[in-house]
Amino acid sequence: MNDPYAFIENGSVTSPKGFKAAGVAAGLKRSGAADLALIYSDVPANFAAAFTSCVFAAAPVLLGRERAATQETLRAVVINSGNANACTGRNGMERAREMCVLTARELGIEPEAVLVSSTGRIGVQLPMAIIAGGIKKAAAALDYASGAAAAAAIMTTDTVPKSAAVEIELSTGKVTVGAMSKGAGMIAPGLRVPHATMLCYIATDAVITNALLRDLIRRGVENSFNRITIDGDMSTNDTCVILANGLSGAEVKAGSKDAEIFYQALQTLLQQLAREMVMDGEGATKFVTVYIENAPNEAAARACAEAVANSLLCKTAWFGSDPNWGRIVAALGYAGVDFDPGLVNIYYDNQAVVINGGDAGTPEKELAEILRKREFSITVNMNAGPAKYWVWTCDISYEYVKINAEYHT
């Protein structure tokens, strides 16, 4: 291939060498859908993780931080949906630890080599008998081809499972990176780094140190999941983990050209999953990229981008294909950034909407045509400096309200 990396058809978290996975129905979800996933590496895998910056971090997040601080390698990740094990106190911590013990026992490994994640309803204790049965079932179902099943088992309000993998040609050999993620609501860029804003599990067979993994995941999350917003809410359970088991034998050395190629491939993979997450946003009918250009500095560009991307009035206008740009300038105006409104130009795709802070004169019909598309961009040229930023967002529909008014898990 010409490109140093390419997507693998039907790629998943089990695409890299030496990773098995499983997704089973433990019985946590009333619907009977799959709700427990397991990822297993044949050998100890280096790892790095990023977690929510929410003060009410869930028990598995607290335990995950402990693993990240004390463990050099992991062997398995166990994830349940249907119950977030958040705001469950000491009892919840014990149950998170118990999930690791149960998983370790089934797999014949140490409990400390297991990372646990949970997603779903907050404030309810995990039903451990159901969890134990699910873990037993998942361990028995572990398979080199079950990445897709695992991705399905971590879904909550997602309508489609999200998996992808890339193959990378490095100077040291061929490596593969596979990943699965979930998230359709409670999605917003966090406020601190490092952090993630949903669940995402990445596996690779490359040989990489933990230090480089930490750097890769920080940059990768910053340029993908931290660029998306669905409803402006951030979760108690957001987790992103990368495991590198080295079984390809090909090394990625910090500072090398290989490391840069590997990062680009990882970013492409994570952006693909982040895009899918927004496309599958609760009730979303439109995918919108907000570009801020020529801002005074990156923080200002980001504040402006996020103000527009999170504005309920903008999001409902997009749902209605309403070309009215007044809500966009209102959002820019309250972003807390000082700039000259008379210099601002705004475009829908390549069509001018606002020039020098006033109407550009493009017929509404032409603008409405753009806003009726499934995907379009909004570009704001602030003419105020050298910085830029972009965010992916979606519209807010009746369906969003329906899902969230009626979602009791």
Next chain:
Amino acid sequence: MNDPYAFIENGSVTSPKGFKAAGVAAGLKRSGAADLALIYSDVPANFAAAFTSCVFAAAPVLLGRERAATQETLRAVVINSGNANACTGRNGMERAREMCVLTARELGIEPEAVLVSSTGRIGVQLPMAIIAGGIKKAAAALDYASGAAAAAAIMTTDTVPKSAAVEIELSTGKVTVGAMSKGAGMIAPGLRVPHATMLCYIATDAVITNALLRDLIRRGVENSFNRITIDGDMSTNDTCVILANGLSGAEVKAGSKDAEIFYQALQTLLQQLAREMVMDGEGATKFVTVYIENAPNEAAARACAEAVANSLLCKTAWFGSDPNWGRIVAALGYAGVDFDPGLVNIYYDNQAVVINGGDAGTPEKELAEILRKREFSITVNMNAGPAKYWVWTCDISYEYVKINAEYHT
């Protein structure tokens, strides 16, 4: 009366002595509804004003700031709905000035004695022939009993006009304060003080200096309109003005007991209008008070209150009468405030929901009963310090999405 102040039945902006008003249909709204209001004081009135902190401030706001900086008194306020005269550049500024000139000509006063406000669609030039006709009509209709008509003429997506007045017994005599306001969308607490978050016009016949008026309006807005949020969006046109024409002959002196009584009456009046605004929030079916208690400091209390009050997930849960408190703790958790989640207690009205950061064990049925009410409160006791704050908010319904997806003015 025992209380030093009381609401006047059917009170309005014309309740105080020497204020006339009018509300007419100029033809700016396609519906043919009233869209131009005029308030007139028989004598020059002292005044103070607060405006939006939005960078894209509309032309009438820019002109209003000029009046506030250069004028000692005002005689009239002219307000149109159906067109915001925002993002209209130099041309828009000229038209705002022209509205003052036209009004002054009809009333035989100086243009500088007129304050202008606009609300409605952004980015469209005012049709001056229609405006001129409306001003002529309004001037002819000015009347001591037309406060209600004026309140109706400033509505946009409001479903009911908002007027109120209080009568106050001071040591110096009886004074009256009347007000009208509008706002049902693009409502959020601003970020800087002084500012307002909607349109509100207050008239009083008390004798008060401009310095004291500025202090009163700053405190009054801070404790009323800056405490409400409907959709987290702030407008380009928010304006709050108080006029004091002195015709009661009763003086309110800075630092006096009368001043404190007057302020309490004003605050009660503004809170009444702010409550009505939230009750009439676009598509709102629930009125929710969020109390934060025992926070480390007031800024933290405010950040937590606003995070909950603006959370789309909380607002849709309230619409669905869903007692799930997970979304509340998630919102508290991302408010950017550091606190111990294990100390947090949460109540719906007086019913415990969360104790020490975990489920309080109150049956869901009892909680759902509270959330089905038209009005309820959420109290968060952070057990982390001495500070508190409160905010009024509402739910987000299908109707909100409908109104904002289909509102093209």
